[in-house]
Amino acid sequence: MTRPFPLLPAVAAVICASAATAQEMTPVTDLPAAALAILSQESAPEFTRGWEADLDDDGDADLLTQAAYAAADDGGNAAILRQMILRRDGADFLPWQEIALPDGIKSARRDGASLVLTLYAYQPEDPQCCPSGESEMTLPLD
Numbered sequence: 001m002t003r004p005f006p007l008l009p010a011v012a013a014v015i016c017a018s019a020a021t022a023q024e025m026t027p028v029t030d031l032p033a034a035a036l037a038i039l040s041q042e043s044a045p046e047f048t049r050g051w052e053a054d055l056d057d058d059g060d061a062d063l064l065t066q067a068a069y070a071a072a073d074d075g076g077n078a079a080i081l082r083q084m085i086l087r088r089d090g091a092d093f094l095p096w097q098e099i100a101l102p103d104g105i106k107s108a109r110r111d112g113a114s115l116v117l118t119l120y121a122y123q124p125e126d127p128q129c130c131p132s133g134e135s136e137m138t139l140p141l142d
Contacts, residue, residue, distance in 0.1 A: 025051035025064060025108040032063075034092045039067045039084070046070060046079060051108045055096075055115070055141055060088040062096070064115070066105050085115075085141075099139060106134055115139045 028050035031039070039045055045067035052061040063086040071078035083101050086093035103119040110116070121133040 022112065023053050023110050025053040025110065026061075027107075028052050028063065031065060032093070035063055035065060035086050038086060038093060038095055039065060039082070043069055045082075049105065051105070053108075053110050055085065055110060056087055058088075062087050063093060064105070064108050097142065101137065103131065103135070110141070111138075113141050115141055 031048050031050045035050065036048065039048060047068050049066045051064045053064075054060060055062040055064075064083070065086060066081055066083045068079040068081055071080050081101070081104055083099045083105065084095060085097040085099065087096040101117070101119060103121055106118045106120050108115060108117050115138070117137045117139065119135050119137055120131040121135040122131040123133045126132050
């Protein structure tokens with residue numbers, strides 16, 4: 001007996017697999033101590049932000065982190081941003097990828113084997129404190 005839609009199960013499996021790896025990353029307000037220890041190896045950050053999701057398909061929530069460090073010791077308010085992906089290893093974290101981005105992270109999501117980041121972006125009339133635009137960047141998860 002011929003099935004009316006012989007490829008339907010295979011197509012449904014591909015759609016379900018794609019949906020399973022597409023996920024918004026959840027913002028984390030207080031980074032775990034193990035993550036902060038990694039970000040503080042050279043100097044303590046002035047502030048940190050984080051987003052979590054399972055990025056390596058092992059069932060544990062990994063972290064995308066962003067830390068701001070003082071740019072100079074002259075009392076100015078300039079900061080250097082450092083972004084890093086940390087892989088969860090039990091109760092600890094291990095550095096997975098350090099990434100260099102042109103601006104700060106606004107939000108993040110995983111889309112298959114890629115990380116899609118929405119970045120803050122300065123518009124021509126924006127003051128130095130407050131970017132009003134955004135851009136998107138896609139990075140592979142190696």
